Amino acid sequence: MQTLTAEILPQTIRQRPADSYKGTYGRIVLIGGNQNFGGAIIMASAAAVYAGAGLVTTLTDPSNQGSLHARLPEAMFADYHDDALLTSLVTGADVIVIGPGLGTDAPALATLKRVLALVTPQQTLVVDGSAITLVAEHRLTLPAVPLVLTPHQMEWQRISGIRIADQTEAANRQAVDRLHATVVLKSHRTEIYTATGTYENPLGTPAQATGGMGDTLAGMVGGFLAQFSDPTHAVLAAVYSHSAIAEELAQTQYVVLPHQITEQLPAFMKAHEAH
Ligand SMILES: NC(=O)C1=CN([C@@H]2O[C@H](COP(=O)(O)OP(=O)(O)OC[C@H]3O[C@@H](n4cnc5c(N)ncnc54)[C@H](OP(=O)(O)O)[C@@H]3O)[C@@H](O)[C@H]2O)[C@@H](O)CC1
Ligand SMILES: Nc1ncnc2c1ncn2[C@@H]1O[C@H](COP(=O)(O)OP(=O)(O)O)[C@@H](O)[C@H]1O
Ligand SMILES: [Mg+2]
Numbered sequence: 001m002q003t004l005t006a007e008i009l010p011q012t013i014r015q016r017p018a019d020s021y022k023g024t025y026g027r028i029v030l031i032g033g034n035q036n037f038g039g040a041i042i043m044a045s046a047a048a049v050y051a052g053a054g055l056v057t058t059l060t061d062p063s064n065q066g067s068l069h070a071r072l073p074e075a076m077f078a079d080y081h082d083d084a085l086l087t088s089l090v091t092g093a094d095v096i097v098i099g100p101g102l103g104t105d106a107p108a109l110a111t112l113k114r115v116l117a118l119v120t121p122q123q124t125l126v127v128d129g130s131a132i133t134l135v136a137e138h139r140l141t142l143p144a145v146p147l148v149l150t151p152h153q154m155e156w157q158r159i160s161g162i163r164i165a166d167q168t169e170a171a172n173r174q175a176v177d178r179l180h181a182t183v184v185l186k187s188h189r190t191e192i193y194t195a196t197g198t199y200e201n202p203l204g205t206p207a208q209a210t211g212g213m214g215d216t217l218a219g220m221v222g223g224f225l226a227q228f229s230d231p232t233h234a235v236l237a238a239v240y241s242h243s244a245i246a247e248e249l250a251q252t253q254y255v256v257l258p259h260q261i262t263e264q265l266p267a268f269m270k271a272h273e274a275h
Contacts, residue, residue: 009272012237025054026226028095037101038064044100044219050265051223097222099131100215128218147181203243207250212258
């Protein structure tokens with residue numbers, strides 16, 4: 001297992017070319033946020049916007065529209081119950097993040113199945129939170145497209161069948177290879193399994209142990225994937241940045257709130273871009 005270092009940041013985060021525009025930095029849709037968990041998809045969407053994704057659309061329950069726009073006017077809103085709209089937005093996206101606050105009821109399952117059927121190999125699908133639990137509970141087949149899963153240990157137990165106590169590198173690797181996905185296995189020391197390598201994130205703090213922290217990471221992973229060319233670097237740099245910012249804030253804060261990580265992202269990325 002390789003330990004990540006700050007070198008991943010300039011390897012990934014490039015100076016922006018002068019002749020670029022929003023389309024250069026990717027179209028991303030984020031799907032989730034039921035009537036109870038709107039905050040989760042708003043946090044994920046904010047992380048994607050602040051990470052620099054070019055165009056961000058949030059597909060969520062209509063009850064979240066006002067709070068989404070009050071918090072994040074940069075994001076477009078769409079009702080995830082509207083199948084025609086969902087189809088056209090998912091089809092036009094470079095990156096799709098599904099799961100934060102999606103919930104596990106029948107409409108959530110139907111939305112997930114629809115998205116799994118629509119994605120193509122030209123797109124990247126990030127599967128987080130409730131979407132992982134639904135895939136596991138209903139034994140859904142994941143599509144043969146570039147895939148990133150971001151489970152916490154219990155979500156990983158559900159989808160891999162490996163109990164938390166037995167989640168060793170060797171056992172995890174077998175499950176990752178079966179899933180044909182990059183897996184970000186989140187814990188106090190997050191591990192990232194790609195097709196060819198295994199990485200440990202040396203950073204992170206218990207100040208991060210608060211709801212929404214993973215939703216924020218999922219949005220960052222999506223935002224980095226949307227704009228940076230090497231997908232493995234994008235995932236590794238997003239994980240590293242999330243914890244590095246948290247550690248900086250935790251020097252003076254007892255707890256770090258997920259939206260505070262998001263707010264620090266543009267300055268952090270500027271400080272670490274390659275020249
Ligand atoms: N503001 C919002 O809208 C928010 C919305 N959210 C959304 O809620 C949805 C459900 O996500 P979820 O993670 O809260 O619940 P679930 O999938 O049941 O997992 C919890 C179970 O796993 C266990 N567990 C064991 N190890 C663990 C570990 N390392 N990390 C975490 N859990 C661990 C744990 O054990 P226990 O704590 O009971 O001992 C418990 O039994 C999802 O869509 C998410 O996006 C949240 O993000 C919060 C903010
Ligand atoms: N003690 C800790 N040390 C370091 N990182 C932590 C700690 N506790 C939680 N985290 C991080 O917080 C995030 C939690 O993700 P998750 O459980 O999916 O949260 P949520 O679904 O509430 O957004 C992960 O990135 C995890 O690595
Ligand atoms: Mg989560």
